[in-house]
Amino acid sequence: MQTRKEKVLAIVLSTAVFAAPFVAAAPAYADPQLEQIQPQKETATAENGEPLSFKERLKAKMAQAEISKMPAGEAYIPGGTQLNVELVTALHSKTARTGDIVRFKMMENLILNDVIVVPAGAEVEGKVTKATSSGFFGRAGKLIFSIDKVRTINGVDIPLEYMGKIQAGSDGGAIAVTAVVSILGGFLMKGKNVSIPAGTKFAAKVKNDTDLKTSLKDLQEAMNPEKPHGVSISIR
Template sequence: MAAMLLAASISGTAVVQAAPHDTSIAIITESMPTENSDQAGNNADGTGFKSRVAEILNQDAGTVKGVKRGDLYVPKDTKIMLVLQDPLHSKRVKSGANFRLKTAGNLMINDVIVIPKGQEVIGRVLKAHGNGLFGSSGKLEINIPYVETRNGVQIPVNGYVSGYGKSDGGAIAVAAAVTFIGGLFMKGTNIEYTPGQLFCVTVKEDTDLDATPDNLEAAMASTRPHGQNLVVKAAQ
């Protein structure tokens, strides 16, 4: 058995390719991991508890935290489905690179399209490295920070995904018993997401749409020009 593994490793046949994901099944994204997070939600000075009490009182008063009175908003935990446009491969992408996605459908508030189907969304590669020697697997960490509305509001989303390929540790243990050189030819798999892969992100917090029920339709009109707007005074 060990001899067969060693022969396979030297010939290169033991290197396994990454199995493709089923693009029709959405990958559920998560919130970005935070260091030293307080699980109880309380700081040493008790401010966590105080802010929670204030939040409850605001809810009782009919207000929504972070939203101007009278404005509409995208509720926290709203699900948005995205479709990957660019291939992502742990051995071929670089940390810090951007990649493109598009919304899979319309997001509507009060029968008005707030985020249209086909809206471009930009994600970022946080970490990427390919599979390596001695059965180490590839790794790919990505984040999708926000989805933009028709009127330019950036809706923050939980869009973090950390993916790993399969390691080849079992085969390496056998090969290492035979020879150190054999282990050099054993590799784990890479992680890969192909165009068409679905990602399901969730809205991180109640987000003000800068529009009221009366002007929502006008604010989100597809014929209205949207984009970055600079207010500049004439030079004196």
């Protein structure tokens, strides 16, 4: 017959044998999302010497992945490149209509490897995405527009998005300008319209890496302003 001590030992051993497969299988039930977002130890630091946060490290890695997608030796404008533009024609919430083209111009040259890709003064295109005239009950006018693209010398459209800010508020990357509503006599008081004068300056950025359809080796020739660009037709 087994002693009391032997019985206890047998129970412990049988329990361990029974539980072993489940313990070994435990990692299979781990939450994969938790594993993906769990920060790992990194040595990367910011300029001030402080360790980068997990989000900052993730953003940096995503940026590296974006850059690596471009073929080696290909000329391109990196996403995030800032461009300063100037409004050419004044905008007014009373006269603007959704879909209207908004004209800007480049305030400076866009230069890649000492080659001018987009000259200062080149047209930058945007559009009105929402325009509401002022009304009674103190309703202010609203004007929302985007900064969309600029064309290089060799005819490549560089996609842009709004980067700066006017007064308060933005709408999905577009500029949102709203007049301040006075609360004095608001019942029948007509709100103010929004007016943006010509010459107003904005900052935009390149939306993503943009292939210039030429190699770095041939960049200077491709961006030669004297070289004809456009549709080429040959007849015999």
